[in-house]
Amino acid sequence: MTSRRRMVAGNWKLNGNREASVALANSVAKGHNGEVDVLICPGFAHLADVSSAIKGSGLLLGAQNCSAFESGAYTGEVAPGMLVEFACTHVIVGHSERRQLFAESSELVASKAIAVQKAGLCPILCVGETLEERESDQVEAIIGAQLDALLDVGGIEAFHNAVVAYEPVWAIGTGKTASPEQAQDVHAMIRAKIGKLDSACSDKLRILYGGSVKPDNAATLFSQTDIDGGLIGGASLKADDFLAICHATA
Ligand code: 13P
Numbered sequence: 364m365t366s367r368r369r370m371v372a373g374n375w376k377l378n379g380n381r382e383a384s385v386a387l388a389n390s391v392a393k394g395h396n397g398e399v400d401v402l403i404c405p406g407f408a409h410l411a412d413v414s415s416a417i418k419g420s421g422l423l424l425g426a427q428n429c430s431a432f433e434s435g436a437y438t439g440e441v442a443p444g445m446l447v448e449f450a451c452t453h454v455i456v457g458h459s460e461r462r463q464l465f466a467e468s469s470e471l472v473a474s475k476a477i478a479v480q481k482a483g484l485c486p487i488l489c490v491g492e493t494l495e496e497r498e499s500d501q502v503e504a505i506i507g508a509q510l511d512a513l514l515d516v517g518g519i520e521a522f523h524n525a526v527v528a529y530e531p532v533w534a535i536g537t538g539k540t541a542s543p544e545q546a547q548d549v550h551a552m553i554r555a556k557i558g559k560l561d562s563a564c565s566d567k568l569r570i571l572y573g574g575s576v577k578p579d580n581a582a583t584l585f586s587q588t589d590i591d592g593g594l595i596g597g598a599s600l601k602a603d604d605f606l607a608i609c610h611a612t613a
Contacts, residue, residue, distance in 0.1 A: 367566075367567065367568075367569055367591050368399070368400055368569075368591075369398075369399040369400065369569075369585070369591055369592040369612045369613065370399060370400040370401075370402065370526065370569055370571060370591060370592040371399055371400070371401055371402070371571075371592050371593050371595065371605075371608055371609045371612050372401075372402040372403075372404060372425065372453070372455075372487065372528075372571065372592070372593070372594045372595065372599075373391070373401075373402070373403045373404060373595050373599025373600075373605050374404050374427060374455060374458070374573075374594055374595065374596050374599060375387075375403065375404060375405045375406065375427075375599060375600060376406075376427065376460075376596060377406060378406075378600055379405075379406075379409070379600070380409075381408075381409055381412050384405045384406075384409040384412065384413050385409075385412050385413060385416045387403075387600065387602055388403060388405070388413045388416045388417050388422070389416055389417075390602035390606075391403060391417075391422060391602050391605060391606065392416070392417045392420035392421075392422050394602060394603075394606040395420075395421070395422065395606060395609055396609075396610070396613075397421050398609075398610075398612075398613035399592060399609055399612045399613050400423060400592075401421075401422055401423065401609050402422070402423040402424070402425050402452070402453055403417070403422060403423070403424060403425070403599070404424075404425040404426060404427050404453070404455060405424075406427065407426065407427075407441055410424065410426065410446070410449040410451065411449055414449040414450050414451075418450075423452050423453060424449065424450055424451050424452065424453075425451055425452065425453035425454060425455060425487070426441070426446050426451050426453075426454045426455070427454075427455050427458065428441075428454070428455065428456070428458070428461060428475075429441050429442065429443045429446060429454050429456070429475060429478065429479060430442050430443070430475070430478070431471060431474040431475045431477075431478045432478070433478065433481070433482075442478075442482070443478050443479045443481070443482035443484055444482045446482070446484065447482055447483060447484065451484060452484060452485060453484060453485045453486070453487055453526070454475075454479045454484055454485075454486055454487065455486075455487045455489060455528075455594075456472050456475040456476050456479060456486045456487065456488055456489070457469070457472035457475070457476075457488055457489045457490070457509070458489045458530070459489060459491055459530055459532045459535060460535075463532070468512075469508060469509050469511075469512035469513075470512055470516075472488070472509075472512065472513075473512040473513040473515065473516045473517065473521075474516065476488055476513055476517065476521060476525065477513075477516055477517050477521065480517075480521065480524060480525070485524050485525060485526060486525050486526070487525075487526045487527075487528050487571070487594065488509075488510075488513060488525055488526070488527050488528065489527075489528045489530050489573070489594070490505075490506045490509040490510060490527060490528070490529055490530070490553070491505075491506070491509075491529055491530040491531045491532050491535075491574075492505045492506060492531060492532065492533075493532045493533060494532070494533035497531070497533065502549060502552075503552055506529070506549065506552065506553065507556060510527075510553065510556060510557075513525075514560070519557070519560040519561045519564055522557055522561075522564050522565075522568060523564055523567075525568070526568075526569045526570075526571060527553055527568060527569070527570045527571070528570070528571040528572070528573050528594040529546065529549050529550055529553065529570060529571070529572055529573070530572075530573035530574050530594060531545075531546075531549075531574050533574075534573075534574025534575050535573070535574050535575070535596065536575070536596060536597060537574075537575060538575050539574075539575060540574060540575040540576065540577075540580050540584070541572070541574060543583045543584050543586070543587050543590075544587075546572045546584060546587060546590060547587035547588065547589055547590060550570045550572065550587065550589035550590050551588070551589045553570055553589075554568065554570060554589050569591040569592065570589060570590065570591055571590075571591060571592045571593050571594045572584055572585075572590050572592075572593050572594070573593060573594030573595065573596065575597075576593045576594075576595050576598060576608060577598050577604065577608070578598070578604050578607035578608055578611065581593065581607070581608040581611035581612065582611040582612075585611060585612045592612050593608060593612065595608055
């Protein structure tokens with residue numbers, strides 16, 4: 364076991380309005396006890412209000428996506444540097460919904476991760492396989508390729524200030540959680556791959572699990588050696604459930 368500090372991140376996806384987001388943020392801020400890093404990721408439009416609401420609470424703020432570009436004629440994009448202004452510390456890149464619904468390639472995801480780091484923020488790089496890929500024994504190849512895309516452009520240095528989130532696509536929002544053993548196997552594979560290049564980096568690398576994490580399955584998942592916390596979707600929209608998951612992680 365190492366001394367990796369645990370992290371629980373709430374990905375609020377496309378939900379709520381300003382008032383609901385601030386209320387949720389306030390409840391999480393009030394209930395978290397600082398034993399783990401707790402990050403909340405509201406939608407872009409709610410970042411300003413949520414940022415003000417949680418100021419001084421110890422909660423961390425993140426975004427769910429960003430542009431790979433720093434500035435220029437890219438209508439509709441949000442640059443990582445703009446997120447710094449809201450006191451964001453993290454940006455999720457390569458969520459499977461971005462990859463599948465918005466056709467983001469691993470190369471684009473890697474360039475976003477690099478842009479996030481250039482702005483002084485920490486990317487949370489999501490990786491994961493579909494059910495079909497799992498059933499055809501391609502888990503290692505798929506996740507390996509998703510990691511390689513970032514290694515290709517940023518080298519191992521890109522993993523020095525990054526978090527990886529393993530989110531099997533078949534477990535997201537489906538109620539079908541990976542078993543603790545299935546998740547641990549993939550986390551160990553990710554750590555070993557990074558470890559072959561830089562063992563100190565892999566020892567420090569936080570690898571979160573995401574996919575139907577709930578208060579009743581969090582503790583078993585998070586007790587696995589290579590699982591350093593979670594990236595939570597549905598259950599992060601209810602303060603009590605999210606806080607129960609944070610407490611299960613400590
Ligand atoms: P659920 O927790 O709703 O399965 O979502 C996981 C996720 O996509 C977090 O990014």
